[in-house]
Amino acid sequence: MATELGTKLEFMGEIVRVEPVMGDSVLTTFVAPDWAVRAAEPGQFVQILSRDPQSTDPLLRRPYSVYRTDISAGTMTVLVRPYGRGSAWLCEQPLGAVLDVMGPLGSPFAVRPRTERLLMVAGGVGAAPLLMLSEVAVRAGKQVTYLMGAQDAGTLLPASELPEEVEYVVATIDGSMGHTGFVTDLVPAYLGWADQVFSCGPEPMFRSLRDVVHRHRLGDRPDVQMAVERPMACGIGACLGCVVETRRGMRTACVDGPAFDMDELIWG
Amino acid sequence: MGMTSTVPDVSVDLAPSNPRELVLRNPVIPASGCFGYGQEFAGAIDVQRLGAFVSKGITPEFRSGNPMLRIAETPSGMLNAIGLQNPGISRFIRKYPPMWATWEVPAIVNISAESVEDYEMMARRLDDVSGVAAIEVNISCPNINAGGFCFGWDARMSADVTRAVRRATTLPVIVKLSPGAVDVVEIAQAVEDAGADAVSLINTLVGMAIDVRKRAPVLANVTGGLSGPAVRPVALRMVWQVAGAVSIPVIGMGGISCVEDAIQFFMAGASAIQVGTAAFAQPKVLMELVDGIPAWLAANGYARLSDIVGVANPRYGTEPD
Numbered sequence: 001m002a003t004e005l006g007t008k009l010e011f012m013g014e015i016v017r018v019e020p021v022m023g024d025s026v027l028t029t030f031v032a033p034d035w036a037v038r039a040a041e042p043g044q045f046v047q048i049l050s051r052d053p054q055s056t057d058p059l060l061r062r063p064y065s066v067y068r069t070d071i072s073a074g075t076m077t078v079l080v081r082p083y084g085r086g087s088a089w090l091c092e093q094p095l096g097a098v099l100d101v102m103g104p105l106g107s108p109f110a111v112r113p114r115t116e117r118l119l120m121v122a123g124g125v126g127a128a129p130l131l132m133l134s135e136v137a138v139r140a141g142k143q144v145t146y147l148m149g150a151q152d153a154g155t156l157l158p159a160s161e162l163p164e165e166v167e168y169v170v171a172t173i174d175g176s177m178g179h180t181g182f183v184t185d186l187v188p189a190y191l192g193w194a195d196q197v198f199s200c201g202p203e204p205m206f207r208s209l210r211d212v213v214h215r216h217r218l219g220d221r222p223d224v225q226m227a228v229e230r231p232m233a234c235g236i237g238a239c240l241g242c243v244v245e246t247r248r249g250m251r252t253a254c255v256d257g258p259a260f261d262m263d264e265l266i267w268g
Numbered sequence: 269m270g271m272t273s274t275v276p277d278v279s280v281d282l283a284p285s286n287p288r289e290l291v292l293r294n295p296v297i298p299a300s301g302c303f304g305y306g307q308e309f310a311g312a313i314d315v316q317r318l319g320a321f322v323s324k325g326i327t328p329e330f331r332s333g334n335p336m337l338r339i340a341e342t343p344s345g346m347l348n349a350i351g352l353q354n355p356g357i358s359r360f361i362r363k364y365p366p367m368w369a370t371w372e373v374p375a376i377v378n379i380s381a382e383s384v385e386d387y388e389m390m391a392r393r394l395d396d397v398s399g400v401a402a403i404e405v406n407i408s409c410p411n412i413n414a415g416g417f418c419f420g421w422d423a424r425m426s427a428d429v430t431r432a433v434r435r436a437t438t439l440p441v442i443v444k445l446s447p448g449a450v451d452v453v454e455i456a457q458a459v460e461d462a463g464a465d466a467v468s469l470i471n472t473l474v475g476m477a478i479d480v481r482k483r484a485p486v487l488a489n490v491t492g493g494l495s496g497p498a499v500r501p502v503a504l505r506m507v508w509q510v511a512g513a514v515s516i517p518v519i520g521m522g523g524i525s526c527v528e529d530a531i532q533f534f535m536a537g538a539s540a541i542q543v544g545t546a547a548f549a550q551p552k553v554l555m556e557l558v559d560g561i562p563a564w565l566a567a568n569g570y571a572r573l574s575d576i577v578g579v580a581n582p583r584y585g586t587e588p589d
């Protein structure tokens with residue numbers, strides 16, 4: 001059951017499914033109020049309290065991209081990789097546990113109405129927002145190619161998670177599946193095809209993607225949106241702790257982002 | 269009491285000796301830098317039910333703030349080095365007070381500067397701006413005319429700023445004290461003598477964290493301000509000391525996260541409270557305080573909030589020596 005808390009963004013949602021995926025990560029599905037499920041768009045995230053509510057540690061919520069929503073079931077799913085204390089706590093929450101969730105937050109990926117061909121470039125848990133974007137794009141009749149890179153075959157997003165219509169191409173560092181090397185090695189072949197590129201992953205992947213795109217694209221097309229990660233406190237634009245330096249000044253990752261146009265970002 | 273239970277009176281005047289007064293319906297105030305300009309939380313809570321709110325610190329000129337990383341979580345707390353990112357006083361005045369003028373909840377404007385003259389200039393500009401209910405003066409700033417020494421760590425410099433702001437405006441003036449001062453009581457008394465209508469405390473404590481893998485400080489600014497439950501005992505002690513030594517209202521803050529935390533600050537002598545970090549994690553805490561403080565008073569047989577202010581502080585309300 002989802003309980004509303006008298007506030008417009010926070011709700012309590014019971015965990016109804018926990019599935020292992022991508023090695024030691026988990027897909028956690030929880031019940032969410034109808035308004036939250038319907039509002040969530042690809043690229044948005046939820047902030048999940050990752051502690052016992054009686055405790056004050058770890059203090060701040062942790063942001064997780066919305067991986068999937070199911071309007072008829074009234075649920076939301078997030079992909080969680082155990083990393084530090086907050087994510088370890090979340091991965092351990094069993095079926096029936098109730099999460100304190102805030103969201104959906106942030107701005108969605110901006111898909112132009114005329115865009116027909118979408119290229120996804122995913123690294124690690126960056127697969128999450130791109131999975132939702134792929135599902136929405138396929139439902140809208142668009143073409144999707146999903147490139148993913150990982151250490152080995154066991155840490156790739158399973159193809160069964162993606163809609164059948166998606167062309168799924170992978171790269172692994174150890175060569176156990178697909179191309180041996182980085183996901184960004186795969187990108188040049190698709191730049192002429194794609195109308196827009198959407199990317200989420202670790203910082204080194206973004207840098208290498210930027211270099212590849214600069215070397216291979218014609219002019220400023222296709223454009224590339226990158227969903228960046230910043231430590232967050234409030235998630236609603238109030239603390240200015242999560243800013244990203246852009247050509248238009250400091251922008252918040254939690255409200256203006258997480259996705260930014262690659263050409264707007266200032267790279268330190 | 270008879271059959272009817274009355275709702276306890278939680279209203280409070282934070283500037284009792286100022287004709288422009290600062291009467292709040294309840295004592296719950298989101299703290300500066302933790303509530304943006306008020307509108308950010310509008311999607312999460314009913315902002316109009318708050319006693320008041322304090323906006324993000326404003327400076328004379330636009331500031332883009334510090335580079336990333338700006339925040340780091342610490343045990344039951346966080347460090348921040350935002351660097352006072354704000355549009356500057358002129359754009360600020362055009363952009364936000366007109367919106368606040370249509371709101372029910374009073375808006376308190378927090379100001380920061382690096383010289384007495386700049387504090388005075390900002391107070392003068394805010395004096396007759398509709399939508400501004402009071403000024404909170406952040407004196408935890410470096411004084412460029414004193415080699416960057418923090419105003420709030422020196423009684424004379426704190427009094428100079430207060431006097432200049434007092435000269436420039438008839439608005440209620442709250443001076444926000446720095447916990448870095450050697451003797452916070454001395455500073456509080458100096459700003460009271462210089463004309464402050466109220467004091468608020470504490471601002472953040474200076475701290476730092478090191479990323480052992482990178483062998484470097486976590487924050488780009490190296491040091492940052494510590495806030496959240498981790499600082500609460502220190503904050504409570506300072507509020508207790510100051511409330512026992514001044515006659516103007518004291519606004520307490522530092523780690524308040526639930527009704528019982530707030531009650532502790534009232535009992536130490538705070539007339540109202542501010543809440544910062546706790547609302548980042550849970551905006552609903554603000555509403556729980558608005559509802560829970562009168563509920564606690566009623567459950568414990570008190571008719572008004574003022575009945576518990578200072579009850580745990582023998583020096584509260586006595587004449588200072």
Ligand SMILES: Cc1cc2nc3c(=O)[nH]c(=O)nc-3n(C[C@H](O)[C@H](O)[C@H](O)COP(=O)(O)OP(=O)(O)OC[C@H]3O[C@@H](n4cnc5c(N)ncnc54)[C@H](O)[C@@H]3O)c2cc1C
Pocket residue numbers: 045058062063064065066078079080081082083084085086087088125128129228229230231232258340341
């Ligand atoms: C918009 C957004 C979406 C996200 N989506 C997902 C998702 O779908 N799945 C997922 O598993 N994770 C996602 N994350 C990351 C997630 O929010 C947590 O940061 C992650 O789970 C680690 O939290 P933790 O409590 O386990 O680790 P912590 O204990 O918080 O972190 C361990 C250490 O890493 C440091 N650290 C954390 N983040 C950063 C950073 N960005 N830069 C530098 N140092 C850092 C901390 O300071 C700490 O020292 C997302 C983050 C953002 C901002």
Ligand SMILES: Cc1cc2nc3c(=O)[nH]c(=O)nc-3n(C[C@H](O)[C@H](O)[C@H](O)COP(=O)(O)O)c2cc1C
Pocket residue numbers: 239241299300301302324325326348350352378406444470471472493494495496497499521522523524542543544545546
């Ligand atoms: C992110 C952040 C930004 C802040 N910005 C300001 C500011 O601009 N001006 C100010 O006077 N205090 C600022 N503060 C201090 C708070 O107003 C408050 O004094 C402090 O955080 C202690 O309260 P808390 O523990 O409830 O957060 C800031 C605090 C935080 C966490």
Ligand code: FES
Pocket residue numbers: 231232233234235236237238239240241242243252253254255
């Ligand atoms: S997390 Fe607070 S502004 Fe983005």
